[in-house]
Amino acid sequence: MHDARTVAWPVPFFFGGRACLDFVNTVNSRSRPVTKDYLSDYAALLGWSVQVDLFDAPSLERLRTLAEADGRGAEAAHVRAIRFRETLFALFRSVIEGCDPPEGGLAELSRLSGKARQQQRLAREPAGFVWNWDESRLDLDAPLHAVALCAEAMLTGDDLGRLKACPGPDGCGWLFFDETKNASRRWCSMDHCGGTAKARRHAARIREKRA
Numbered sequence: 001m002h003d004a005r006t007v008a009w010p011v012p013f014f015f016g017g018r019a020c021l022d023f024v025n026t027v028n029s030r031s032r033p034v035t036k037d038y039l040s041d042y043a044a045l046l047g048w049s050v051q052v053d054l055f056d057a058p059s060l061e062r063l064r065t066l067a068e069a070d071g072r073g074a075e076a077a078h079v080r081a082i083r084f085r086e087t088l089f090a091l092f093r094s095v096i097e098g099c100d101p102p103e104g105g106l107a108e109l110s111r112l113s114g115k116a117r118q119q120q121r122l123a124r125e126p127a128g129f130v131w132n133w134d135e136s137r138l139d140l141d142a143p144l145h146a147v148a149l150c151a152e153a154m155l156t157g158d159d160l161g162r163l164k165a166c167p168g169p170d171g172c173g174w175l176f177f178d179e180t181k182n183a184s185r186r187w188c189s190m191d192h193c194g195g196t197a198k199a200r201r202h203a204a205r206i207r208e209k210r211a
Helices: 019-024 042-051 057-069 071-097 105-118 142-157 190-210
Strands: 120-125 128-133 163-165 175-177
Touching: 019 071, 019 142, 019 175, 042 057, 042 071, 042 142, 057 071, 057 142, 071 105, 071 142, 071 163, 071 175, 105 120, 105 142
Parallel strands: none
Antiparallel strands: 120 128, 163 175
């Protein structure tokens, strides 16, 4: 498998801290109109799956083979992936804002996570029992299933007070899990949005002094 830090396609930045959040962040902005969708087709979806290490090599090869054999099926799976991405974004935003989840969001997540378990097998490893993907059972929706398991694990096992959004209008609106010791992280990244916002504030102060 490729190291996500060395694979440049299709997504250039990973700030979410969870694969399901990085999945939601596969557009260039959530606080302004979207001008770039990094998941432009099913090939890009598989490329992203490589970047975040969703599957092992045999599983990825099966998905590539399935996509090559069924182009229309891959296109339909891509459409479902984008729809699920927006469902997750709305669901995670409801958690951040402390409001009720959107209608149907939890049901869709539950359905996909249930499908995921049907494509896995329980195995024993030196460190204990783990769920592994059974590549013979994978279908073209497998990336969605893997993301659903990640989202389910985060929603049921993490401190959701640490789930945040990069603040607009200066920030991109991307979601991230704040793992700093005192939960003080504000931006998706200081280099990406925090530094830009700081520079804008500095420029504004200079303009005020000159006025």
